[in-house]
Amino acid sequence: xxxxxxxxxxPAPPPDxxxxxxxxxxxxxxxxxxxxxxxxRFLPIANISRCMKNALPENAKISREAKELVQEATSEFxxxxxxxxxxxxxxxxxxxxxxxxxxYSMRTLGFEEYIGPLSAxxxxxxxxxxxxxxxxxxxxxxEGPTDxxxxxxxxxxxxxxxxxxxxTGE
Amino acid sequence: MEDSLRHLWSQKxxxxxxxxxxxxxxLPLARIKKxxxxxxxxxxxxxxAPVLFAKACELFIHELTLRAWAQTVExxxxxxxxxxxxxxxxxxxxxxxxxxxxxxEELLPHQHARPTPLAFTRNGNLxx
Numbered sequence: 387x388x389x390x391x392x393x394x395x396x397p398a399p400p401p402d403x404x405x406x407x408x409x410x411x412x413x414x415x416x417x418x419x420x421x422x423x424x425x426x427r428f429l430p431i432a433n434i435s436r437c438m439k440n441a442l443p444e445n446a447k448i449s450r451e452a453k454e455l456v457q458e459a460t461s462e463f464x465x466x467x468x469x470x471x472x473x474x475x476x477x478x479x480x481x482x483x484x485x486x487x488x489x490y491s492m493r494t495l496g497f498e499e500y501i502g503p504l505s506a507x508x509x510x511x512x513x514x515x516x517x518x519x520x521x522x523x524x525x526x527x528x529e530g531p532t533d534x535x536x537x538x539x540x541x542x543x544x545x546x547x548x549x550x551x552x553x554t555g556e
Numbered sequence: 557m558e559d560s561l562r563h564l565w566s567q568k569x570x571x572x573x574x575x576x577x578x579x580x581x582x583l584p585l586a587r588i589k590k591x592x593x594x595x596x597x598x599x600x601x602x603x604x605a606p607v608l609f610a611k612a613c614e615l616f617i618h619e620l621t622l623r624a625w626a627q628t629v630e631x632x633x634x635x636x637x638x639x640x641x642x643x644x645x646x647x648x649x650x651x652x653x654x655x656x657x658x659x660x661e662e663l664l665p666h667q668h669a670r671p672t673p674l675a676f677t678r679n680g681n682l683x684x
Contacts, residue, residue: 426590429613433583437614440582441621442636446628451638456620458657459645463616464591464609466653472597482600483592485608492612496650499565500615507572507611511604514578 428457467491485512557626564622568615581610588613623648638662 434457438448470491471483485508492500585606592601592609621636623644628636642662645651 426587427594429583429587429591434617437582437617438621438636441618442625445634446625447635449635449637452624452636452641455638455641455657456617456624459620459641459651459654460613460617461591462654462657463613464588465595467609467612468592468595468598472595475599476597482602483598483605484602485604488605488608488612495653497612497616499561500612502565503568503572503615504608504612506569507575508604508608510572510575511578511607514576 428461431457434460466495470495557622560622560626561619564618568618572611575611578607581607583610583613585610620644620651 431453435448435453438453438456439446442448467488468483471487474487474490475481475483489501489504489508492498492504588606588609589601592598592605620641624636624640627640627643628634631640639662642658643664645654645658646664
């Protein structure tokens with residue numbers, strides 16, 4: 387007779403991803419419970435909640451279910467854009483999804499209003515990275531930010547080469 | 557609401573044009589990266605990708621929330637409910653990709669989860 391399956395000790399809850407998320411004891415306890423049960427396919431509900439609050443008047447309240455739906459919608463948004471970006475890279479035989487791919491996908495999928503702010507943001511990010519590199523090495527680098535994976539960034543990106551889609555294919 | 561949105565985009569453009577802190581984000585980069593990489597077709601992503609997505613998600617959440625709030629105000633409430641978010645999704649073309657996360661019960665009148673098949677009369681005309 388097989389012994390009943392013994393489950394190991396419960397895994398420790400993941401560390402609080404955003405200690406700035408809650409402001410009082412009850413909220414922190416609820417936040418920790420939520421984090422412990424949160425699928426990793428979603429962004430933490432505390433962060434989602436803060437973004438939502440930034441859009442609303444001071445006295446507005448948000449139901450838990452509303453936050454959960456926005457949480458789910460945000461993951462869908464990321465996947466939606468990612469899928470389109472990934473397709474673009476496949477078509478153009480590139481391995482690495484970069485900023486331009488993401489911007490291009492947003493334009494294609496109807497998020498035109500996002501392009502202005504995001505292009506500006508990307509430019510600021512690249513300039514900041516460039517400045518940090520120059521400070522560190524004392525020489526001006528001409529490489530874009532290195533890939534977050536082990537391999538080196540596949541393509542060199544020059545600041546200013548923004549918002550335009552990749553030159554290959556298309 | 558259209559005014560609020562127009563104002564939102566110019567406000568966000570101003571913010572983004574002067575952004576300088578790329579270490580602290582409203583949304584955690586590591587989790588964003590996990591979600592991106594959950595797509596099997598994705599191989600490598602540049603370091604800027606999660607950073608850009610963090611800001612993009614901020615914009616997305618902000619727009620969705622504003623549109624949902626318009627429903628809340630219309631119903632003369634001060635608590636944003638799930639049904640407000642659901643209505644905003646269904647009323648906004650660019651949010652069509654989200655239709656699958658809305659349950660049957662939440663569908664607004666005249667909306668369909670799946671396209672209804674067209675019916676034709678005997679002589680080939682579209683049936684009403």
